[in-house]
Amino acid sequence: MIRGEQLSKQFGDVMALSPTDIHIREGAITAIMGGSGSGKTTLLRLLAGLEKPTSGHIWYGDEDLCAISDRRLYQLREQMGMLFQYSALLNSLNVYDNVAFPLHEHTDLDESVIRTMVMMKLEQVGLRGFEHLMPSELSGGMAKRVAFARAIAMDPRIVFFDEPTSGLDPISAGVITTLIADTSRKNRMTSIVVTHDVGAGLSIADHVILLWQGRIIAEGPPQSIRDSDDERVQQFLEGRPDGPIPFSRSTTSYIDDLTHKPGTVRMKS
Amino acid sequence: MMVFGRLGRMTLRGIEQFGDATMLALQALALMFRRPWQGKHFVLQLYALGVGSLAIIIITGAFTGMVLALQGYYTLAKFGSESLLGAGVGMSIIRELGPVLGAFMVIGRAGSSITAEIGIMRVTEQTDALEMMAVNPKQRIILPRIVAVTLALPLLVSLFDVVGIGAGYLVGVDLLGVNPGAYMAELIAKIGMHDMYGGWVKTVVFGFLIGVICTYMGYRAEPTTEGVAKATTQAVVIASVSVLIIDYVLTSFFL
Numbered sequence: 001m002i003r004g005e006q007l008s009k010q011f012g013d014v015m016a017l018s019p020t021d022i023h024i025r026e027g028a029i030t031a032i033m034g035g036s037g038s039g040k041t042t043l044l045r046l047l048a049g050l051e052k053p054t055s056g057h058i059w060y061g062d063e064d065l066c067a068i069s070d071r072r073l074y075q076l077r078e079q080m081g082m083l084f085q086y087s088a089l090l091n092s093l094n095v096y097d098n099v100a101f102p103l104h105e106h107t108d109l110d111e112s113v114i115r116t117m118v119m120m121k122l123e124q125v126g127l128r129g130f131e132h133l134m135p136s137e138l139s140g141g142m143a144k145r146v147a148f149a150r151a152i153a154m155d156p157r158i159v160f161f162d163e164p165t166s167g168l169d170p171i172s173a174g175v176i177t178t179l180i181a182d183t184s185r186k187n188r189m190t191s192i193v194v195t196h197d198v199g200a201g202l203s204i205a206d207h208v209i210l211l212w213q214g215r216i217i218a219e220g221p222p223q224s225i226r227d228s229d230d231e232r233v234q235q236f237l238e239g240r241p242d243g244p245i246p247f248s249r250s251t252t253s254y255i256d257d258l259t260h261k262p263g264t265v266r267m268k269s
Numbered sequence: 270m271m272v273f274g275r276l277g278r279m280t281l282r283g284i285e286q287f288g289d290a291t292m293l294a295l296q297a298l299a300l301m302f303r304r305p306w307q308g309k310h311f312v313l314q315l316y317a318l319g320v321g322s323l324a325i326i327i328i329t330g331a332f333t334g335m336v337l338a339l340q341g342y343y344t345l346a347k348f349g350s351e352s353l354l355g356a357g358v359g360m361s362i363i364r365e366l367g368p369v370l371g372a373f374m375v376i377g378r379a380g381s382s383i384t385a386e387i388g389i390m391r392v393t394e395q396t397d398a399l400e401m402m403a404v405n406p407k408q409r410i411i412l413p414r415i416v417a418v419t420l421a422l423p424l425l426v427s428l429f430d431v432v433g434i435g436a437g438y439l440v441g442v443d444l445l446g447v448n449p450g451a452y453m454a455e456l457i458a459k460i461g462m463h464d465m466y467g468g469w470v471k472t473v474v475f476g477f478l479i480g481v482i483c484t485y486m487g488y489r490a491e492p493t494t495e496g497v498a499k500a501t502t503q504a505v506v507i508a509s510v511s512v513l514i515i516d517y518v519l520t521s522f523f524l
Contacts, residue, residue, distance in 0.1 A: 050401070077403040080401060082401040084394045086394060091390075105403070106403060
């Protein structure tokens, strides 16, 4: 359904994503996992059309996302939803208006119908009765749930989830994970979930893509990832500090930095 | 040599920003006649920016008129021409001080808030959220604000002019004893439609300029807290300096 062909993204001198081929299957949950700075969010934003790739193509069916007009892109986006890492609720609107926003924008439905739909979505995320609150009055978990309700308000075909459980307590994280799985299966949605929550990713995904340093190092069903004999995959899944994936990103000698050798530490004169 | 290098880089950066801001404004304006219409959002912005700036415009206009009357009276008295006070106050305000000071007040009150608001929307990914909900941020955020400031400034400056001339009348006539008939007669006799048009053209140009600069700086702000703060300061400085430069160009054109 969505295919990335030799997709790459460079920010200045930093290669965030090396040329990568990717295939997202229709109606399945795809988890994109990897450590911080591995290029997960960049890949997600490329697939959602929020970033232009440095090279390569993104195919939605037979349409190249990089070559279509803005108008066509917005038409495609009416079938998409996205849950952002920090919720990205519209600050000036209350919970009801945030969830109703896409419905107001893209449908001619009567307000009473919209109200019913919003109530159904809010019931789904357990926040019915909180529709009058402003985003600033919500906890992180509540904001994520409202953002989730907004992302699925139009019953989209594709939903992108950027770190849906980061910064949440275990109960809220569990609720969001269950919601993603249940809603995706019930609505036959194509869900693309970026996460470094190994447990959540492996438990709900049909297909897992594991990234490291902007490259795919493993991909397949969760069980094949668990069974992988790649040391990097096992280190990531087990969260071990020692292994082929270094914890420290420093490139200079620690001893040299501590002993203030010229060229290693810049001192104020 | 380093100084020249730095100067060259700054110039290139300035040209690049000018081009980028122009493109952003043109892209936004091109969406003016495309559905969905942004009438409701334009009215909301006009209310927020225009009505929100009323108090500061009235206060600034009043004190500008009062101080002009005071200064003008003592200068004119030296030549025995106090009766020209109305014309002096009116002409200064309508042709120059109204548009420029009004623009400065709108930059400080509304322009800075436009930049900060849009910058925060960028930081918190609200503009990306709009994109993903198939709502074009240039049409929804940039366009209504540029149009609202462009239309609000002439209205606010007209109010500034009326309040300023009225306050000048109070100080000149009631406090300093200028003949009320002479004040009004000179005001009406010396100020023509040419002066009024000049003032209006300036306010429309300033309003557009403020709208473009402040929305651009917010939209292209570095998505960090510090980036938004820096963009807000830069927007106020660049808009204020631009108003003064364009004011000189327009004044030389209308004289």
